[in-house]
Amino acid sequence: MNHDVLSDVMSAIKNAENKGLKSCTSKYSNLTYEVLKLMQKRGYLKKVSRVDDKFGTIQIELKGAVNECSSIRPRFAVTVSEIPKFVKRFLPGAGMGMIIVSTSKGVMAHDDAIKKGIGGRLIAYVY
Numbered sequence: 480m481n482h483d484v485l486s487d488v489m490s491a492i493k494n495a496e497n498k499g500l501k502s503c504t505s506k507y508s509n510l511t512y513e514v515l516k517l518m519q520k521r522g523y524l525k526k527v528s529r530v531d532d533k534f535g536t537i538q539i540e541l542k543g544a545v546n547e548c549s550s551i552r553p554r555f556a557v558t559v560s561e562i563p564k565f566v567k568r569f570l571p572g573a574g575m576g577m578i579i580v581s582t583s584k585g586v587m588a589h590d591d592a593i594k595k596g597i598g599g600r601l602i603a604y605v606y
Contacts, residue, residue: 483550483552484505484506484507484508484510484511485508485510485511485514485550485602485603486549486550486552487505487506488505488506488511488514488515488537488539489548489549489550489603490549491503491504491505491539492524492539492541492545492548493545493547493548493549495539495541496541496543496545496546499543500541501540501541502538502539502540502541503539503541504530504536504537504538504539505536505537505539506534506535506536506537507529507537508535510581510586510602511537512527512529512537513585513586514579514602514603515527515537515539517579517586517587517588518545518548518579518605521577521588522542522544523542523544523545523548523605524539524540524541524542524544524545525540525541525542526538526539526540527539527540545605545606546606547576547604547606548603548604548605548606549603549604550602550603551569551578551601551602551603551604554581554600554601554602555600555601556598556599556600557580557598557599557600557601558598559592559593559596559597559598561598562578562580562589562592562593562598563593565578565589565601566578566589569601569604570604570606571606575606576604576605576606577589577590577604577605577606578601578603578604579601579602579603579604579605580592580598580599580600580601580602581599581602582595582597582598582599582600583597583599584597586602
């Protein structure tokens with residue numbers, strides 16, 4: 480049975496934000512690290528760093544900017560024309576938040592995927 484590390488990280492972030500904590504830690508995976516770096520670039524997180532220990536841990540410093548975040552299961556495969564349908568489903572309003580898409584060109588936000596004209600797999604959302 481596979482374990483979904485991304486879901487654990489998103490839950491840890493949401494729980495830490497709800498408690499008012501300044502940071503949290505979680506397990507490391509390449510996908511998770513790319514998603515968190517994108518969230519940091521978009522202003523949802525203050526700092527993301529990999530802790531050099533034998534367990535493979537990520538240290539996440541929070542800004543208090545995340546209201547909701549979750550992984551999307553199942554990971555829907557979408558074309559560029561289908562992305563707006565899922566934006567309406569997962570985000571509260573136009574221009575609020577982002578859906579994170581894993582594409583052949585890497586992990587990116589849904590608006591970047593639409594601009595580049597590529598689809599992919601929906602993996603998470605945050606607002």
